[in-house]
Amino acid sequence: MPQPSLVTQDLTVRFGGHVAVDRVSCAFTPGELTAIVGPNGAGKTTYFNLISGQIRATSGRVTLMGRDISGLSPSARTEAGLGRAFQLTNLFPRLTVLENVRLVIQARERRGFNLWTMAMGHRDLIEEAEAVLDRVRLTALRDQNVSALSHGDQRKLEVAAMIALKPRVFMFDEPTAGMSVEEAPVILDLIAGIKADPAATVLLVEHKMDVIRSLADRIIVLHNGALVADGKPAEVMASAVVQEAYLGKELTDV
Template identity: 65%
Template structure:
């Protein structure tokens, strides 16, 4: 079994007297897609925010390949390879889709925001951006302003920008939310392709059970901010405790 690429140790956050995430400890490994599920208010997105840095933990730690990220800003965590789709959405809304992706490629290359660059450098950046454009099936809107995209294409642009940053950890929070039946399969196919890269770790918050069954190697269940279950999809989904939680029976973790 590969070494964990991402670890949360007793990760906790309190808002006043409310404990939104309560001492959650999990290891995540390369080549594994983990889906985080739970009823509304379970703490799923809050847990994601703690990992990616949008929220600062009250206690506990987030480790990436042995590096403590707990006190780092989201941008610094991204530099360390933790990528979350919404962080890059519509980087420049009035620029074209291709230009947005090219800027993400440029940022990843360490080329900064230099105004003056060689024509060869610009051509190379554009060629790399076009590969992500093709991978996400956005060629038809390449020269359209990002702000003018349909919701489905905006979600695909999120994935393209995230891919362009080449993270080790991919984080998707309900990636098909609000998408039409026509667009959703494209995004799910992209996530499935990322999953097949055994050097990448994928975390997914999702409530659609058909998506969970199609993609998950592992499921963790949060309930009232506490880790309730963790295991392979068949075991977790057949657990009576998990079923009771989804039926609203007020079950407390053992």
């Protein structure tokens, strides 16, 4: 059994009297794709925000590669090896497709405080960005502004940014939300490609059961902020408690 790359220990956040995430302890290992499921409002995205640092935990710890990152800012956590894709598309709308990816690689390579050279002179960053765009098949749109892209292409670009970031832990929050039936498989193929790397830990918040069935090695279920089930997809899906109480009829339908 490989060492876990990401561990949350009693992770909790309260907003006033409401406990959004309630003492969630969970370890994620490289080479594993974990789907995080649960009804709306179960705290899935909040749990993600606690891990990537957009929200500070009330109590509990987040450990990445054996290092406590609970007190770090989002950017420091990214530097430490965490990669986060957002549920609502979150890109630089008035910059080009290429620049969106190039900026990620520039951040990863820590060249942002370079004031004297020309950004376009860093050919290696541009070439790598082009290679990533090629992989996600966005090369034709490289000089378009992101705001001119279709929703599906924007989601693809978000995955491209994750690939460019090369984190140890990939966090996808409903990557196919709002995508058409034809577009979604492209994203899923890309995530499958990421998962194929045995060093990559992948966390995936997803509602679509067919997606979970085809990709997930493990499912954890959140309900009212608490972790209520954790196991192999078949086991969790078969669990009557989970089906009826927390996932509704969706599971049995599929």
